[in-house]
Amino acid sequence: MSVNLASEAVAKPATGLFVVGTDTDIGKTYVTCLIARQLVSAGSIVGVYKPACSGAISLPDGSQSWGDIEALYAATDGRFERSLICPQRFVAPCAPPVAAAMEGCRVDDQRLTSGCELWHDRCEILLVEGAGGLLSPVSEESTVGDVAGRIDYPLLLVAGAGLGTINHTLLTIEAIERRGLKLAGVILNEHTRCEDDQSVATNWQELAKRTNAPILGRIGHGGTEVLRDDGGSARIDWLNIVHSSGHSARE
Numbered sequence: 001m002s003v004n005l006a007s008e009a010v011a012k013p014a015t016g017l018f019v020v021g022t023d024t025d026i027g028k029t030y031v032t033c034l035i036a037r038q039l040v041s042a043g044s045i046v047g048v049y050k051p052a053c054s055g056a057i058s059l060p061d062g063s064q065s066w067g068d069i070e071a072l073y074a075a076t077d078g079r080f081e082r083s084l085i086c087p088q089r090f091v092a093p094c095a096p097p098v099a100a101a102m103e104g105c106r107v108d109d110q111r112l113t114s115g116c117e118l119w120h121d122r123c124e125i126l127l128v129e130g131a132g133g134l135l136s137p138v139s140e141e142s143t144v145g146d147v148a149g150r151i152d153y154p155l156l157l158v159a160g161a162g163l164g165t166i167n168h169t170l171l172t173i174e175a176i177e178r179r180g181l182k183l184a185g186v187i188l189n190e191h192t193r194c195e196d197d198q199s200v201a202t203n204w205q206e207l208a209k210r211t212n213a214p215i216l217g218r219i220g221h222g223g224t225e226v227l228r229d230d231g232g233s234a235r236i237d238w239l240n241i242v243h244s245s246g247h248s249a250r251e
């Protein structure tokens with residue numbers, strides 16, 4: 001297990017959240033964009049950063065486009081360059097170091113954090129999105145959890161809302177705690193339709209019985225707001241969540 005307890009300080013925006021997931025395609029970008037839009041509409045200058053991205057689509061003109069980068073760009077009203085949002089992009093829909101190797105190159109491990117430092121004076125709050133799950137490799141040297149440890153923001157864990165999420169969520173929380181990272185909370189996200197899944201109604205409570213991590217809310221399929229367990233609006237104050245989670249992930 002690689003732990004970054006003695007990592008160098010990253011000169012980043014003082015306030016931020018690192019969005020991790022229990023898996024790829026679980027809704028990290030969806031949730032990050034939802035939070036970004038909410039903060040932007042409340043008047044905050046919000047930055048969005050994806051240390052490395054893989055899985056491009058080819059456009060008719062022959063160029064490549066990355067769905068995550070386009071979504072994060074749009075959620076911040078096109079205010080920031082795509083190269084700032086994600087400096088390292090690879091074409092194949094594989095883990096970034098694998099996709100990089102397919103192109104005959106490597107992910108620059110040091111740039112995963114130096115790219116974050118470029119946001120230092122550009123925003124009031126920085127939302128960082130991982131790639132895949134906590135232990136997914138983001139370079140040959142580092143997992144998402146390693147990069148999260150170096151960037152040292154509180155984590156937001158995006159998990160599925162349906163059957164299987166109890167196991168995936170508790171495993172990821174165990175890995176977060178084992179690395180000494182700070183978890184701001186969990187969002188249960190209906191990334192695929194769960195209308196015939198009876199576990200959706202009980203997963204929140206079943207998780208709450210088994211972890212002390214705050215379950216902050218649930219997002220329905222196609223949802224544009226975070227809901228409480230009873231279906232009402234959770235009205236989450238994200239700045240408060242970030243600040244009350246503390247500045248350091250390892251204090």
Ligand SMILES: Nc1ncnc2c1ncn2[C@@H]1O[C@H](COP(=O)(O)OP(=O)(O)OP(=O)(O)O)[C@@H](O)[C@H]1O
Pocket residue numbers: 021023024025026027028029030031068130131132133189190191192219220221222223
């Ligand atoms: N609550 C939701 N309602 C509807 N669609 C959703 C929801 N959450 C996620 N999706 C869709 O599911 C797909 C995967 O979501 P998303 O791209 O956010 O995953 P991710 O965790 O960011 O994946 P990656 O590891 O590739 O970054 C996308 O098409 C997204 O629009």
Ligand SMILES: C[C@H](N)[C@H](N)CCCCCC(=O)O
Pocket residue numbers: 024025053054055092093094095096131132133135136137
């Ligand atoms: C291509 C995909 N959408 C993501 N960007 C990368 C997901 C990497 C997952 C690796 C793994 O944990 O097996």
Ligand SMILES: [Mg+2]
Pocket residue numbers: 028029030068129
């Ligand atoms: Mg994503």
